[in-house]
Amino acid sequence: MSRQELFTGRDGARRLSEKNRSRERDLASRRLMTLGRHIEEGERMHPGATGDFSGLLSDLAIAVKLIWREVSKAGLIDILGVTDKHNASGDEVKKLDEFADETIYKAMDHGGHLCVMASEESEGLIEIPTRYPVGKYVLVYDPIDGSSNIDANASIGSIFGVFRRVTPSGPGTDADCLQPGYKQVAAGYVVYGPSTIFVYCTGKGVHGFTLDPSVGEFLLSHENVVIPKRGKIYSINEGNYLRWDDGVKNYINYLKKEDKATNRPYSSRYIGSLAADFHRNLLYGGIFMYPSDKSHPGGKLRLLYEASPLSFIVEHAGGRATDGKERILDIVPTSLHQKTPLFIGSGEDVKEAEEFIQGKRSY
Ligand code: AHG
Ligand code: MN
Ligand code: MN
Numbered sequence: 001m002s003r004q005e006l007f008t009g010r011d012g013a014r015r016l017s018e019k020n021r022s023r024e025r026d027l028a029s030r031r032l033m034t035l036g037r038h039i040e041e042g043e044r045m046h047p048g049a050t051g052d053f054s055g056l057l058s059d060l061a062i063a064v065k066l067i068w069r070e071v072s073k074a075g076l077i078d079i080l081g082v083t084d085k086h087n088a089s090g091d092e093v094k095k096l097d098e099f100a101d102e103t104i105y106k107a108m109d110h111g112g113h114l115c116v117m118a119s120e121e122s123e124g125l126i127e128i129p130t131r132y133p134v135g136k137y138v139l140v141y142d143p144i145d146g147s148s149n150i151d152a153n154a155s156i157g158s159i160f161g162v163f164r165r166v167t168p169s170g171p172g173t174d175a176d177c178l179q180p181g182y183k184q185v186a187a188g189y190v191v192y193g194p195s196t197i198f199v200y201c202t203g204k205g206v207h208g209f210t211l212d213p214s215v216g217e218f219l220l221s222h223e224n225v226v227i228p229k230r231g232k233i234y235s236i237n238e239g240n241y242l243r244w245d246d247g248v249k250n251y252i253n254y255l256k257k258e259d260k261a262t263n264r265p266y267s268s269r270y271i272g273s274l275a276a277d278f279h280r281n282l283l284y285g286g287i288f289m290y291p292s293d294k295s296h297p298g299g300k301l302r303l304l305y306e307a308s309p310l311s312f313i314v315e316h317a318g319g320r321a322t323d324g325k326e327r328i329l330d331i332v333p334t335s336l337h338q339k340t341p342l343f344i345g346s347g348e349d350v351k352e353a354e355e356f357i358q359g360k361r362s363y
Contacts, residue, residue, distance in 0.1 A: 035061055035198060035209040035218035042202055056113035056137055056162065057186065057200070063107035064158060064190050064198060065216060067100045067143070071192045075153055096150055097121055100143035100158065113137050115165045116172025118336050120305040125336070127171055137185070138163040138176045142305035145189075146273020155193040157275025161309035162186040177336060181308030181329035189275045189310065197221070199279065199313065206282075206317040222283075227319040230348040231285025232263055235270045235277045243293035247324075250363040251356035257363070274301060278310050278344065282317060287345035287353060291324065299323070299341035303333050307342045320350035324357040 036058055043054045074096060101121040108114055112133040117126040120142040128134050141160040149156050161184045165176045181187075188200030196211040198218050208222030234255050241249065255266040269286070271277050277288050292299045301307050311321035311328035321328040321344040331340065343353045355361040 031220070033220035035220075038207065038209070038220060042204065045204075052113050052135055052137070053185070053202075055111055056108075056135075056139070059107045059111050059113070060104070060139075060160065061198065061218060063104045064196075065211070066103045066107070067158060068190075068192055068196045068211060068213075070096060070099055070103075071150075071156065071196075074150055096156075097144045097147050104139075104141055104143055104158075108139060111135070114139055114172070115167070115170075116176050117141070118177045118304060119143060120302055120337070123337075125172070125174065125177065134169075134171060136165050138165055138172055138179075140177060140304045140309075142302065145275045145306065146271065149271065149273050154273065155191055155271060155276035156273050157189055157191045157279075159189045159275055159306055159309050160187065161304065161312065174336070177304065178333045180332045181303075181311050184308065184312045187309035187312040189278070189313070191273075191276050191279045193276060197279070199225070199282075201313050201316045203316065206313055225282060225317050227282050227314060227317045228285030228346055229318070230263075231281060231287065231346040232266050233269050233281055233284060233286030234266045234289070234349075235268070235281060235286065236289040236291075237270060237272070238268065240293045240295070243295055244291055245293075245357070246362075247357040247359060248289070248291045248293075250361075251353050254356065254361075254363040274306055274310070278314075281345045282314065282319070285346045285349075287343065287349040289344075289353065290342045291357075292341045296339070298339045300339060301342050303328070303331060303338045303340045304336060307340050307344075310344060314344050318347065319345055320347045321345075322350060322354055324354065 039054045039057045043049045043051065101119055105126060108117060109128055110132045113135040114128060114137050115134040116128065117139045119126060139160060139162055143158055144156055145159050146156040163179045163183055164185055165172055167173055167176055186200060186202045188198065190196060190198050197208050199206060199208040206225040207220065208225060209218035210221040211218050255264060257264055269280065281288055290299055290301050307328050314321050315329065323341045324343060328340065343350050
């Protein structure tokens with residue numbers, strides 16, 4: 001009798017070795033795929049593609065690596081001798097949001113792929129300097145999402161969306177940025193967590209790449225992500241309970257009620273970094289909510305930089321996103337920093353939330 005059989009018996013040992021063989025087969029069939037190669041292969045499938053789009057996403061991936069490098073040093077600032085906003089050598093140390101905002105801008109302004117950008121950190125449009133060529137795409141982004149978590153060393157993120165320009169030529173305008181989310185040609189987010197993951201979608205599946213810091217490459221780790229139809233997690237800032245409408249209160253109370261048949265009560269998970277909360281729910285299933293409330297009458301999250309890109313991702317992963325009444329991707333923004341209530345995640349959970357919010361169900 002083998003050592004394995006001693007512990008598991010003959011049948012158990014057979015099952016284990018079959019499991020190991022199938023795991024080996026699975027690993028052997030997986031491709032070692034970098035983000036750069038994945039983007040290029042995706043673009044090659046479009047006849048007549050110019051490579052512009054690949055260039056844009058690759059530039060963005062470089063910015064993300066620079067942000068990751070800075071994020072991973074965040075807790076060392078005091079140790080490395082920073083006083084006020086200057087480090088030991090007298091250089092100015094920027095807040096991480098500002099650093100990330102500038103890094104994305106610097107990586108993207110001269111590539112010739114974009115005609116304009118808009119960022120959560122900048123009040124107006126971000127123009128392409130006249131010395132550089134303009135391109136046919138538009139980038140909207142939240143450079144650092146969940147900034148209140150930085151000092152606690154909890155996960156933070158970045159979020160972005162890409163549109164094709166609607167104006168014919170010259171510098172991009174408001175009209176190029178103020179497009180409904182369904183018109184995005186790509187969207188994605190990054191979570192700077194225990195490891196850093198870059199998730200993106202160009203309309204053909206949602207794919208995640210984990211950064212291998214030793215070689216500085218994002219490697220395909222989550223191919224064709226599909227969100228479970230129903231989850232067991234709800235994510236909301238429950239401190240706002242007394243400020244919510246009755247529909248939201250009813251829905252949350254319903255989720256807490258014990259009922260074996262519908263798998264309740266749900267578990268509550270809330271980091272306070274949308275990208276990280278969203279990512280967990282995308283993988284495990286569940287619903288993230290930031291409704292309007294008495295202190296945030298139109299919601300808190302920004303349509304262009306946060307809600308639209310993540311809604312594009314969630315729909316392509318088989319999930320759903322709404323403001324309670326309307327599909328997020330159908331909302332036509334009227335201003336750059338417009339906010340929206342957001343209910344996003346597993347399709348069945350979001351549909352159920354809508355029924356409560358619209359008063360079709362109550363608790
Ligand atoms: P940002 O750091 O880009 O301003 O975004 C913070 C957002 C979002 O990440 C998170 O879901 C939400 O704010 C948390 O808000 P509360 O602290 O009100 O829960
Ligand atoms: Mn944010
Ligand atoms: Mn932000």
